[in-house]
Structure formats: C-alpha cells, structure tokens
Amino acid sequence: MGDQKKILIVEDEPDVMIYLNAIYEDNGYTTVQATDGIEGFNMAKSEKPDLISLDIAMPNQTGVRTYREYKQDPDLKDIPVIIITAVGDDFRRYLAKLKGFQKPEGFMNKPIDENRLLKMVADILAD
Amino acid sequence: MAPDNKVDRWIRDNLFNAVPIAIAVMDKEFNVVYANHSFEKMFGNWKNRKCYAVYKNQKEVCKECKALATLKDGIPRISEEAGYNKEGRLTRYIKQTFPIIENGDILFLVEMSIDITDTERIRKERQLLFDQVPCNVMLIDKDFRVVRTNKKIREMFGDIEGTYCYESLKGTSRKCADCTAHQTFKDGKTHTGRSIVKGKDGKDINFQVTTVPLDVGDGQFELVMEMAVDITEMVNLQEELEDAHAFMQSLITTSMAGIIAVDHVGDITILNPAARDIFNIVPSKLITMQELEYMLPEGFLNQINAGPGHVHLPETDVQTIDGINVPVRLVGFQLSRGKSPMGMAIFIHDLRELKQLETDKIEAERLAAVGQTVAGLAHGVKNLITGLDGGMYMLNSGMNQGKVERIQEGMEMLGRNIERISKFVKEFLSFSRGREIQAELCHPSDIAEDVVSIYKTKANNFGVELIFEKKGDIKPAPIEYESMHECLTNLVGNAIDACMTSEDNDKCHVWVRVYEDDTNAIIFEVVDDGCGMDYEVKKKVFTNFFTTKGLGGTGLGLLTTKKIIQEHGGKISMESRLGKGTTFRIRLPRKQLPKIIEHNDEPKN
Numbered sequence: 001m002g003d004q005k006k007i008l009i010v011e012d013e014p015d016v017m018i019y020l021n022a023i024y025e026d027n028g029y030t031t032v033q034a035t036d037g038i039e040g041f042n043m044a045k046s047e048k049p050d051l052i053s054l055d056i057a058m059p060n061q062t063g064v065r066t067y068r069e070y071k072q073d074p075d076l077k078d079i080p081v082i083i084i085t086a087v088g089d090d091f092r093r094y095l096a097k098l099k100g101f102q103k104p105e106g107f108m109n110k111p112i113d114e115n116r117l118l119k120m121v122a123d124i125l126a127d
Numbered sequence: 128m129a130p131d132n133k134v135d136r137w138i139r140d141n142l143f144n145a146v147p148i149a150i151a152v153m154d155k156e157f158n159v160v161y162a163n164h165s166f167e168k169m170f171g172n173w174k175n176r177k178c179y180a181v182y183k184n185q186k187e188v189c190k191e192c193k194a195l196a197t198l199k200d201g202i203p204r205i206s207e208e209a210g211y212n213k214e215g216r217l218t219r220y221i222k223q224t225f226p227i228i229e230n231g232d233i234l235f236l237v238e239m240s241i242d243i244t245d246t247e248r249i250r251k252e253r254q255l256l257f258d259q260v261p262c263n264v265m266l267i268d269k270d271f272r273v274v275r276t277n278k279k280i281r282e283m284f285g286d287i288e289g290t291y292c293y294e295s296l297k298g299t300s301r302k303c304a305d306c307t308a309h310q311t312f313k314d315g316k317t318h319t320g321r322s323i324v325k326g327k328d329g330k331d332i333n334f335q336v337t338t339v340p341l342d343v344g345d346g347q348f349e350l351v352m353e354m355a356v357d358i359t360e361m362v363n364l365q366e367e368l369e370d371a372h373a374f375m376q377s378l379i380t381t382s383m384a385g386i387i388a389v390d391h392v393g394d395i396t397i398l399n400p401a402a403r404d405i406f407n408i409v410p411s412k413l414i415t416m417q418e419l420e421y422m423l424p425e426g427f428l429n430q431i432n433a434g435p436g437h438v439h440l441p442e443t444d445v446q447t448i449d450g451i452n453v454p455v456r457l458v459g460f461q462l463s464r465g466k467s468p469m470g471m472a473i474f475i476h477d478l479r480e481l482k483q484l485e486t487d488k489i490e491a492e493r494l495a496a497v498g499q500t501v502a503g504l505a506h507g508v509k510n511l512i513t514g515l516d517g518g519m520y521m522l523n524s525g526m527n528q529g530k531v532e533r534i535q536e537g538m539e540m541l542g543r544n545i546e547r548i549s550k551f552v553k554e555f556l557s558f559s560r561g562r563e564i565q566a567e568l569c570h571p572s573d574i575a576e577d578v579v580s581i582y583k584t585k586a587n588n589f590g591v592e593l594i595f596e597k598k599g600d601i602k603p604a605p606i607e608y609e610s611m612h613e614c615l616t617n618l619v620g621n622a623i624d625a626c627m628t629s630e631d632n633d634k635c636h637v638w639v640r641v642y643e644d645d646t647n648a649i650i651f652e653v654v655d656d657g658c659g660m661d662y663e664v665k666k667k668v669f670t671n672f673f674t675t676k677g678l679g680g681t682g683l684g685l686l687t688t689k690k691i692i693q694e695h696g697g698k699i700s701m702e703s704r705l706g707k708g709t710t711f712r713i714r715l716p717r718k719q720l721p722k723i724i725e726h727n728d729e730p731k732n
Contacts, residue, residue: 013510015540019517022533026524086509111512114520 004030005125008049010040011084012057016110020053020084023114029121037066044076050125052081054104056091064098071101080124082106082117149220149240152227153178155198157188160235169220169242171213178238182210194236197224201233208240219247263334263355266341267292269312271302274350283326292353296324308351311338315348322355333362385455385475387419391468395419405455405477407447414448422446423473424457431459431471441718445475454478507551514544554687564694566605566721571649572597574608575641578615582623591626591635593619598642604649604715605723610691611651615639617684618653618711625657625709648697648716656708696720 007029011017017033024031032047034040044052056066067083070076083104085091092107106120143150149166151173153159159173159181167173170181178194179185188195193206204224212218220240227235257264258278266274271292280287287295293302302309307318322334334355340348379386385402389395393416398408406422408414420428422445430438437460444452456476462469518540525533579595586593619637626635640652692699696719703709 013514015514015517015544016510018536018540019513019520022517022521022524086506086513110509111516114516 004028005050006030006032006047007121008032008034008040008044008047008052010034010037010052011055012036013055016055019112023112023117024053024121027118037069041069041073041076044070044079045073049079051121052079053121054081054083056083056085056087064095067095067104068101077102080105082108082120082124084108084110084112084117086110149242151178151181151238151240152235153194153238154235155233157194166240169212169218169240170210182208184211184215193222193224194238197226197236198233201226201228207243217244218242219244260354262357263353265292265353266350267308267353268350271306271308283332285327298325307336307338308353311340311351315340331359332357333359383476385473385477387473387475388462388470389416389419389473390470396470397472401477402475405445405447405453405475407449407451418448422448427457427459428471431461431473434461436460442478454482511544511548511551514540514547518542518544554684564607564610564721566607566695566723568603568723569606569608570603571601571606571611571651571715572641574606574611575615575639575651578612578619579639582616582619586619586623586637589623589627591623591637593623594636594638596638596640598640601641601643601649604717605720606695606715607691607721611695614688614691614713615651615653617688618713621684621711622653622655622657622709625655625659628658644714646716647718648714650715651713652710654708654710659705659707659709660703694721 007024009017009020009024009031011020012035017035021031021033032043032049034043040054052070054067067081070079070081081104083106086109089109096103105124108117108120144164146163147165149169150163151159151166152161157178159176159178162173173181179187179189183189193204197204203226206222207219208222209217209219220242222238222240225237226233227237260277263280263283264277265280268274273287273290273292273295276288284295293299297303305320307320310318317337317339319335319337322336324332324334326332335358336353336355338351338353341350341352342348379397379399382399382401385405386397386399387395387402388397395414395416398414403410424440424443424445427438437458440457443455443457445455445457446452455478457473459471459473461471518537521533521537521540525531525537576595579593583593619639622637626637636656638652638654640654642650644650689699692713695715697713697715700712700714701709
C-alpha cells in the first residue's frame with residue numbers, strides 16, 4: 001500500500017489522540033502524531049503529511065494563530081487542514097471573517113461524527 | 128478833675144510803653160527813631176538801625192515795602208508780614224502803618240505790629256488736621272450748601288464748595304430723606320448714619336457719616352460739620368463674608384455626607400440634613416452631646432479630643448437616635464484657630480447603599496461566573512463525550528477485530544473519562560453554589576503550616592522540597608479555615624506539578640510563605656522554581672476550564688481559589704517566568720475580611 005495517504009494529528013488530549021489515530025488507521029491512512037502546536041508545526045515540515053487534523057482548544061487569538069502559522073508558511077500552506085474543536089460554530093464564523101489566508105478545508109465539531117469526518121477527509125484528499 | 132489829669136498824664140507818659148502792641152516810629156530814610164517796650168521785646172535792639180534790618184534782618188529795603196507805598200500816597204495800610212524776632216525765630220505779625228503828616232508833608236511813619244505767630248500756627252495746624260484727617264470733612268449751612276471741604280473731599284469729588292451737598296454728592300435734586308445733617312440742624316445733636324455715594328469712577332462708595340453742630344461758643348450754630356469715613360472696603364468684606372457663609376451653608380445643607388459640628392463648650396452647632404437622615408432625627412429637633420455620644424461608636428469623641436490629626440474609621444456602625452445600626456464611614460477632627468480650640472467636626476458617609484451595591488455586585492459576579500461556567504460546561508462536556516466516544520470506538524472496534532489490547536485500551540479510556548466526569552461535576556457544584564462564608568477567628572499561619580505538613584511527604588516523593596516560612600507575628604483573623612486550606616492546597620498542588628514538568632526537576636522547591644505587610648494585609652505566597660508559564664498560559668490562568676494537565680485537571684482549581692479569595696475580600700495575583708518559576712500571592716486586607724457570624728446559641732432542650 002505505497003500510496004497510503006499520511007495524516008498529521010495535532011491533539012493535546014491523549015484519549016482523543018488515541019481515538020482519532022484509531023479512526024484514521026482503521027480506514028487506511030498512516031498517521032503521525034503531535035501533542036501541541038509547536039511540535040505539530042515542526043512535524044508538518046519534516047513529515048510533509050497529505051492532511052493535517054488540527055485540534056484547536058481555545059476560541060481566541062491563540063487558536064487562530066496556530067492555524068495561521070500553517071497557512072502562512074510557504075511549505076505548508078497547500079496542505080489541507082481539518083479543524084477539530086469543541087469550541088463550536090462561533091469559532092468557524094470567526095475564522096470565516098478573517099482575511100489574508102486560506103480558510104480551513106474542513107471544520108469538525110466535537111463530539112466527532114466519525115462517518116462525517118472520514119467522508120470529509122476522503123473528499124479533501126480526492127481533490 | 129484831678130483824677131482825669133492823672134489819667135491823662137499816665138496815658139501820655141506810660142501808655143506808649145504799656146500797650147501790648149509793638150509800636151515803632153521811623154523816618155523817611157527807614158531809620159527807626161522811636162519804639163516802645165513791646166517793640167523792643169519783640170524785635171530787640173532798634174536804635175540807629177534801619178527798619179528792614181530790625182524787622183526782617185535784611186540789608187536792603189523790602190521789595191514790597193508797604194511803608195514806601197504809604198510814604199508815597201499817605202494812605203494808612205494793614206499788612207500781614209513775616210520777619211524775625213530778637214531770637215532770630217520766624218515771626219508772623221500784622222502791621223498797621225500810619226503816616227504822621229504836617230503841612231502836607233509826611234514826616235514819619237508809625238507802625239503798630241501784633242504778633243500772630245501762635246495764632247497762625249494753630250490755624251495752620253487746624254487746616255492740616257482738616258485736610259489730612261483720614262476722612263471726608265465738610266461744613267454745610269442750613270440750606271445744605273457746602274461751605275468748606277477738606278482735601279480728601281476735593282480729591283474725591285472735585286471743588287464742590289458753594290453747591291448743594293445732595294446735588295454734588297448724590298446727584299439728586301432734593302435733600303436726602305435720611306439726612307443726618309438735617310437731623311442735627313433740627314435738634315442740635317450729633318447724628319450718625321450710612322450713605323452711599325457715586326464716586327468719580329461711577330462705583331458706589333459706602334460712607335459712615337457723622338454730623339455735629341459747629342457751635343461757635345454761644346450754643347448757637349449756623350453750620351454743621353459732616354464727617355464721612357469710607358467704609359466701602361469693610362462693607363465689601365462684610366458682603367464677601369456673608370457670601371462665603373451662605374456658600375458654606377448651602378454646601379453643608381446639600382452635602383451628601385452627614386456633617387456635625389460641636390463648638391468648644393459642647394453645643395451642637397451643625398447637624399445637616401444628611402446627618403439627620405442617617406441618624407433619623409426630625410428636622411427641627413436639637414440633640415444633646417449625650418445623644419451624640421450614644422449614636423457614635425464608643426469612645427469616638429474622646430479619640431477626636433485626644434487629637435491631633437483626624438480620626439478615620441473607614442467602616443464602622445453608628446446608631447440612629449432610635450437605636451438602629453447603620454454602616455458608615457466616619458471622619459472626625461478637632462477644629463482650632465491657631466492654638467485656641469473651636470470644637471470638632473464629624474463627617475459621616477452613609478454606606479447602606481454602598482453595602483447593598485456591594486452585595487448586589489458580588490451576587491451579580493457570582494451569577495456571571497455561573498453563566499460563564501455553564502457556557503464553558505458545554506465545551507468541557509464535548510471533550511468528555513469525545514473521550515467516551517473514543518473509548519466506545521476502541522471497545523467496539525477491538526471486539527470486531529478481536530484485538531484484546533484494543534478492548535483493554537477502550538475500557539481504560541471509558542474508565543478515565545467517567546472518573547473525569549464525576550470529578551468535574553463535583554468541582555462544578557462546589558464552584559457554582561452561592562453561600563455565605565462562615566468565617567471564624569484562626570491563625571493564618573496554622574492553615575499554611577497544615578497544608579505544608581500534609582503535602583511534605585508527597586512532594587518529597589516527587590523530589591520536590593516543600594518549605595514553610597512564617598515572617599513576623601500575625602494575629603488571628605476571621606477566615607473560613609477549610610476554604611483557605613483548599614486554596615493553598617490547590618496552589619501547592621499546582622506548584623508541585625510545575626516542578627515535575629520542569630526539565631530540571633531534581634532540585635525544585637516550593638515555598639509557602641505567610642506574613643502581614645505594613646498595610647495590615649495578610650499575605651500568603653506559594654512560590655516555585657519550576658517550569659514557569661509562557662505568556663499564553665499566563666493570560667488564561669484564571670479562566671474557566673483552562674488546564675495544562677490534559678486529563679489530570681478540570682480547569683476549575685484556580686477559578687475556585689479565586690472565588691474563595693474574593694469571598695474573603697482579597698485578591699490573588701500571579702507572577703511567572705518561563706523556565707524560572709511562578710509566584711502566586713494571596714492578599715487579604717484585614718479591614719475587608721468577612722465578619723464573624725454570630726451563632727445565636729439558643730438554649731438546648
């Protein structure tokens with residue numbers, strides 16, 4: 001299976017990490033894992049994943065900044081990002097209003113609907 | 128007729144020398160040829176001297192010599208002269224010059240001089256007094272015409288002699304209704320009154336006027352002397368004083384603060400409406416010193432009297448006149464002018480409304496916190512559900528795939544998250560309950576020492592040294608022991624965690640310090656030299672559900688700590704440097720600590 005797509009999971013909750021990892025692996029993706037934003041950023045550069053599954057915990061500047069760092073980096077800006085968050089739709093609207101960088105390719109609220117998540121991943125990677 | 132002859136002879140032989148008038152006879156060449164004793168007494172030696180030398184100590188004929196004129200036309204003259212007497216002193220005299228004529232020729236001149244030096248001096252002095260006395264003086268006649276004015280009047284009103292006083296001074300065409308001169312003319316007595324006159328610059332000048340009859344010696348008088356003192360400045364000062372008084376009075380009356388003033392003999396001189404309101408005293412009722420003492424905190428008046436400086440009670444209770452407690456702020460101080468005491472003043476700020484607002488605010492803050500918590504709850508719950516979902520997924524997929532390890536992991540995830548939910552709910556309930564704090568007198572250092580002794584062993588096991596430090600003497604304070612214990616436990620727990628997260632954790636320390644600062648605030652400090660926090664973490668430390676501990680924390684610990692500190696009227700602050708350590712400081716000002724709730728010990732059956 002040489003054409004397996006690689007997903008970088010950035011997630012600081014250990015149980016959610018296990019969960020997402022299992023979902024992705026069970027459905028034919030390889031994963032790499034990072035437990036915070038900085039590690040995730042470095043790993044995205046070294047591993048060149050096909051997709052980033054990014055947990056954003058804070059509904060404020062910090063969360064936006066983490067995301068923006070990916071989208072403003074020339075090496076990383078073309079890697080699609082799915083934001084997975086418990087923060088809610090307010091944050092999605094907030095992100096949508098911001099200008100100057102690519103909007104996230106996917107947005108998923110916790111609790112995770114695994115079928116929807118998998119479809120979203122498959123759709124994005126098919127493009 | 129013998130007596131007559133004798134008289135005639137006396138007149139002829141002696142009168143010349145006996146008359147108190149200086150008489151000299153001189154010829155046409157101004158030589159004094161004959162003079163009487165009075166002349167000699169006045170001007171000294173005259174024999175073989177020229178008149179101008181004798182009279183005036185001059186060497187030539189005087190420029191305006193009256194004698195020369197009489198020598199020419201033979202007409203007698205009277206003149207006022209100034210010369211020098213035998214002592215060489217300036218002498219004023221009136222001189223009459225008569226010619227002695229025989230057959231149409233003027234043979235000699237007779238000059239008779241009366242010394243008026245003293246009279247003149249007195250006249251001058253009187254004029255000087257009249258002009259220079261620091262008030263306006265004028266004489267007016269029965270028709271109210273100004274007969275004479277002094278210099279001050281002329282300076283103020285110009286030359287008004289000959290005019291009607293009411294016209295030139297007041298610009299009216301009729302004499303004034305309250306004219307004091309009129310009264311003096313009527314009854315011959317001294318009268319005083321006030322008069323307002325327009326000055327040259329059009330401004331009002333206020334005069335205090337006195338009129339006296341100018342008695343010329345026989346009880347009759349034709350003139351009245353009017354003396355007027357300019358009291359404009361005094362009147363202005365008086366008006367300013369009245370204004371200042373009215374201003375102060377309205378400030379006192381409308382002041383939101385209660386104001387009470389007591390004079391030096393103990394009479395209550397000011398009790399403004401705000402004070403009446405606070406003490407429930409009806410508007411017209413006067414109060415006594417005893418009543419005041421009853422209403423104020425015990426010993427407050429004595430404290431003021433002990434002076435110096437003011438006595439300030441930021442939060443205390445007074446009693447209304449009918450014995451109801453009112454929370455107030457009190458300031459009292461002695462009043463004095465120089466060294467002489469004038470009494471005391473007391474300011475009372477009613478704190479009832481403020482207290483109510485404070486209670487309302489705390490309640491509003493609590494409700495807001497609960498609201499935030501509920502909003503945050505959704506966030507927390509979503510993460511917990513995701514954890515449970517993950518557990519379920521692992522369990523199901525493990526069973527489907529027949530992977531025992533995965534089933535095991537799924538079970539553990541479910542267990543962890545269920546435990547987390549239970550802990551979360553417990554802490555949430557504790558945080559969100561509103562309650563009255565149950566403070567009791569306890570030693571602040573005991574709380575800190577107890578927390579340290581409980582955690583010392585645990586800390587040691589993690590390689591962290593937990594140190595208790597007490598500085599100075601700290602008196603007992605009203606604190607809810609268990610809550611404060613919980614706060615310190617939270618902070619110590621965090622500090623130990625910070626040490627364990629630190630990369631260099633084999634020589635980590637946590638200090639728990641307690642002391643009282645110089646503003647009467649009790650300070651607890653929990654200091655660690657652990658990992659410290661970065662800017663992002665620092666910002667979020669006291670917000671709901673923030674945790675850096677993953678599954679280990681609920682994010683409610685510091686929030687609960689903050690809430691307890693606030694309930695004690697205190698504040699918690701934090702300093703942290705990444706990699707250097709963190710200091711949490713709890714500051715509890717004694718005056719804001721909760722009151723100890725009195726438990727009514729009802730007799731038990």
